[in-house]
Amino acid sequence: MSRITLAIVIGISPGVAFAYFDPGTGSLLIQAAIGGLAAITVFWGNLKVYARSLFSKGKVDSSDSGSQLADLADDSTNDE
Numbered sequence: 001m002s003r004i005t006l007a008i009v010i011g012i013s014p015g016v017a018f019a020y021f022d023p024g025t026g027s028l029l030i031q032a033a034i035g036g037l038a039a040i041t042v043f044w045g046n047l048k049v050y051a052r053s054l055f056s057k058g059k060v061d062s063s064d065s066g067s068q069l070a071d072l073a074d075d076s077t078n079d080e
Contacts, residue, residue, distance in 0.1 A: 021029075
């Protein structure tokens with residue numbers, strides 16, 4: 001089935017694509033990729049800290065996870 005789909009896609013695609021990425025578009029794509037990687041890293045770090053806090057009896061040290069949001073949450077609770 002996938003060979004048939006591949007043959008159809010190759011058969012209907014144009015031979016020459018007149019596409020151009022200007023420098024602004026290229027930098028936008030690179031910036032989006034870097035921002036996406038940073039967001040994924042922070043998300044998984046926070047998820048890891050949350051999961052550890054659910055399954056541990058003591059306080060979880062969030063300094064080894066690289067999670068900045070968990071550190072900020074800890075700082076805001078210590079102000080009281």
